[in-house]
Amino acid sequence: MNVSIVGGGISGCLLALKFSDLGHAVSLYEASDCLGGICRDVQVGENLFFSNCQYLNVGAESHALFKRVEGVDLFEFPHRYGSVNDLFGDLVIYDDFAQVVVPGQSDVTVSDHDNNTVAERLGAYEPVVADALLSWAKRFGDLHNLDAGNCTHMQLGRVFYSDAVERVRNTKEESPWANDMLGLPRHLFEPxxxxxxxxxxxxxxxxxxxxxxxxxVKRGVMVHLQAPVTPRMISGKLEFSVRKKKLPDDLKVWCANPTALAHLVTGRRLEMPAMSCFNLVATLDIEPEGVPVYYQTFLRDSPFLRIFKYDLQGVSKITVEGFDTGRSCGELITELNALIRRMGWACKVTSEHLVLQKRYTLLTLSDKETLSLLASSLAEHAVIPGGWQFYGRDEKVKAAFSAFQCAEASSCAVQ
Ligand SMILES: Cc1cc2nc3c(=O)[nH]c(=O)nc-3n(C[C@H](O)[C@H](O)[C@H](O)COP(=O)(O)OP(=O)(O)OC[C@H]3O[C@@H](n4cnc5c(N)ncnc54)[C@H](O)[C@@H]3O)c2cc1C
Structure with missing residues (x-):
């Protein structure tokens, strides 16, 4: 089968490798001059930094697929993380749990609640916890309009009551809903x-x-860079072109931003609220430590979201993600050095760079409906949706591949 993939981010690349493994003839169209999409590093002169904290899941099919590629050198390490929060008073630094930790509460209650929006989901905790979470989370946007599924990648999927471990264990067993809302660090599970x-x-x-x-290229995949694909509806038929040149009538897989396609096919506009974020990247004045680590931050007066410490090019580095609130690079560095000190990390930032970034990872209730309508409408146009309703890349690719298998089965049945 001839397959055209639109978008050369990690999803498009993974699918291109997978389809070529299966013997299909693949063409890949990427709008920019390089592959990688949002995963690409921040480059400052010769210095490379990870842009955000983006791990590959060891054991996932994608990992096995990438590992086989000549020249790909994957560094595997124990997945270490933690959290820093002051939402309930003093600063709590907790290893092994990357979501909100609630200290000093013994009454672990989760009310059976509507669970459609972020506001509803967070509102299901007891009021003292719910109020603190809702107040911190409102920086993401209108929580009454954001789909509850966003909680997972907002790192608000579960809460851990650190002074009520036994009660948490018991409550988690009471119902799937409580189990979903309450978290435990890995070392406190039994076993x-x-x-x-x-x-x-x-x-x-x-x-x-x-x-x-x-x-x-070695496998014969036709990789087209600087090839922005435009969808058009002509007499009820969906057509794709690059600079007015129509693409062949191959099966298409759309692994790029779905906004234009959604409007064209469903007549509805995706809301996908943009988050104005930053990536603060810097070198550290310590020797490389070997194992990367990240901490989610839940701090009332700080724009930080995540601190990620790692080695790259033989140098210890840090990438801090956060909301762009207009703070200067110097102000952010002062804040970061102070936080690092409080976390007990014996290091300081030595040279830094600030990158502003728009993120489109949040889905509203209306977006969920639009994406599902889009996915069902695309089937009749021989276009495979890129799993946009999912956040994680493995889920995206899995959804796209299973839609591809359905399309392949129905085209075989027609022949
Ligand atoms: C900060 C952050 C951290 C994340 N961390 C993780 C993680 O650790 N694990 C995980 O599983 N997921 C993570 N995710 C989610 C997941 O990584 C992303 O959803 C995934 O990397 C997106 O890859 P993609 O290829 O789907 O999209 P993108 O990387 O956005 O790639 C899309 C590509 O399409 C191209 N394009 C756009 N329009 C067109 C067009 N019209 N024609 C041709 N090309 C076009 C773009 O130039 C781009 O290269 C993270 C997301 C973010 C924002």
């Missing part, structure tokens, strides 16, 4: 959960995507 491995490209994502590009 403790193993620390899983995660992976990162040893030389950064840019180098990783260069190797994947070379591999695709």
């Amino acid at each position: 403790p959960l193993a620390v899983q491995a995660a992976a990162l490209p040893a030389h950064g994502y840019n180098n990783f995507f260069d190797a994947i590009h070379t591999e695709m």
